[in-house]
Amino acid sequence: MISKSFCKRVKTTCAPQFIDITGWVTECVAESQIANGFAVVFSKHTTAAVKINENEPLLLDDMAAFLEKIFPRKHDYQHNNFEIRTVNMNENESPNGHAHLQHLLLGTSETVPIINGEIQFGTYQSVFFIELDHPRHREVMVHVVGE
Amino acid sequence: MISKSFCKRVKTTCAPQFIDITGWVTECVAESQIANGFAVVFSKHTTAAVKINENEPLLLDDMAAFLEKIFPRKHDYQHNNFEIRTVNMNENESPNGHAHLQHLLLGTSETVPIINGEIQFGTYQSVFFIELDHPRHREVMVHVVGE
Amino acid sequence: MISKSFCKRVKTTCAPQFIDITGWVTECVAESQIANGFAVVFSKHTTAAVKINENEPLLLDDMAAFLEKIFPRKHDYQHNNFEIRTVNMNENESPNGHAHLQHLLLGTSETVPIINGEIQFGTYQSVFFIELDHPRHREVMVHVVGE
Numbered sequence: 001m002i003s004k005s006f007c008k009r010v011k012t013t014c015a016p017q018f019i020d021i022t023g024w025v026t027e028c029v030a031e032s033q034i035a036n037g038f039a040v041v042f043s044k045h046t047t048a049a050v051k052i053n054e055n056e057p058l059l060l061d062d063m064a065a066f067l068e069k070i071f072p073r074k075h076d077y078q079h080n081n082f083e084i085r086t087v088n089m090n091e092n093e094s095p096n097g098h099a100h101l102q103h104l105l106l107g108t109s110e111t112v113p114i115i116n117g118e119i120q121f122g123t124y125q126s127v128f129f130i131e132l133d134h135p136r137h138r139e140v141m142v143h144v145v146g147e
Numbered sequence: 148m149i150s151k152s153f154c155k156r157v158k159t160t161c162a163p164q165f166i167d168i169t170g171w172v173t174e175c176v177a178e179s180q181i182a183n184g185f186a187v188v189f190s191k192h193t194t195a196a197v198k199i200n201e202n203e204p205l206l207l208d209d210m211a212a213f214l215e216k217i218f219p220r221k222h223d224y225q226h227n228n229f230e231i232r233t234v235n236m237n238e239n240e241s242p243n244g245h246a247h248l249q250h251l252l253l254g255t256s257e258t259v260p261i262i263n264g265e266i267q268f269g270t271y272q273s274v275f276f277i278e279l280d281h282p283r284h285r286e287v288m289v290h291v292v293g294e
Numbered sequence: 295m296i297s298k299s300f301c302k303r304v305k306t307t308c309a310p311q312f313i314d315i316t317g318w319v320t321e322c323v324a325e326s327q328i329a330n331g332f333a334v335v336f337s338k339h340t341t342a343a344v345k346i347n348e349n350e351p352l353l354l355d356d357m358a359a360f361l362e363k364i365f366p367r368k369h370d371y372q373h374n375n376f377e378i379r380t381v382n383m384n385e386n387e388s389p390n391g392h393a394h395l396q397h398l399l400l401g402t403s404e405t406v407p408i409i410n411g412e413i414q415f416g417t418y419q420s421v422f423f424i425e426l427d428h429p430r431h432r433e434v435m436v437h438v439v440g441e
Contacts, residue, residue: 122191
């Protein structure tokens with residue numbers, strides 16, 4: 001069994017921001033030389049998600065509108081109540097309850113089969129790294145296991 | 148390490164349609180002769196999902212009602228605005244923004260452990276292939292990796 | 295390839311209840327002696343979920359409030375209509391439509407990469423086993439595959 005890991009540093013510029021990383025994931029699988037197995041695309045963040053869907057710009061607008069509607073940025077999240085919150089309070093802590101709840105719906109990772117050296121994305125499938133909080137440097141990982 | 152792939156052609160007849168493929172997934176695992184590892188059930192579509200839940204017909208009605216309530220078929224999705232949309236426009240393109248957004252909530256795949264030749268579904272767990280768009284031919288994949 | 299399974303019996307005490315099992319999952323990976331591969335944290339239940347997010351108590355309150363708002367415990371779910379339901383009716387069947395629908399949003403499992411013997415949780419990532427129905431004994435599984 002072979003196991004190869006790849007990590008990409010991403011500079012996000014707004015939120016929500018859907019960054020299509022399909023090309024990079026496909027390159028990682030080629031570089032791994034793994035013919036049969038899986039690729040797991042994994043976010044190490046709780047306010048930046050990984051999700052497969054279609055890369056059509058108007059659809060991404062629909063998704064952004066939905067995320068804002070169901071979990072508006074401006075809302076009384078308890079997580080944003082810095083007068084009573086004591087856990088994980090950092091300097092310059094920003095109110096990001098909406099981003100955590102949006103992440104709860106979207107998720108941390110996607111698992112994609114590899115067969116005969118080809119990652120099995122369907123015709124309209126793209127994998128996105130999704131910034132939900134404020135712009136910053138992020139890390140997204142591809143971990144490939146197989147033979 | 149052994150890796151085996153199976154692909155099933157599914158003819159859907161309505162939407163949303165919850166098609167229980169637990170039996171087929173279990174047969175794939177038996178045929179793979181893999182004793183310990185994982186099965187990944189993967190949809191190659193962005194408007195047809197894969198999800199584990201209970202196969203109780205009234206519950207499936209509740210799920211269908213929820214999907215229609217949160218993302219109604221008839222709604223002004225930008226993705227359905229064919230007067231301004233230019234990307235991925237096919238002949239006979241149908242307005243399916245609701246199906247993409249419903250898919251965002253449900254997801255593309257499920258990963259299930261295999262131990263001593265048995266796939267580890269709990270008593271009430273069934274895995275569904277879920278049509279969200281209009282009826283058509285679809286493909287669902289089971290990819291098994293292990294030893 | 296090595297494959298190791300671990301199962302933990304959990305006594306839940308309320309719902310929704312977010313039980314942080316990150317420490318246990320990390321111990322399982324150490325005990326497996328697998329250096330490179332994956333851990334899949336898997337719930338064998340359709341009304342108890344597995345999800346990664348931040349363990350900040352006020353945020354967990356926000357999540358609980360969201361789950362109750364989108365799928366209230368008291369609501370006319372067809373699944374709870376015991377006068378017409380015939381499938382999977384057990385003695386002492388309790389009305390838990392809300393828990394199944396909440397589970398649909400949260401999910402059954404999480405997959406986490408292992409590199410050089412370390413499971414790759416980010417700084418603020420915790421993995422939760424989440425009771426959505428009434429308190430009881432539950433089982434959560436960690437399945438590790440790698441080399």
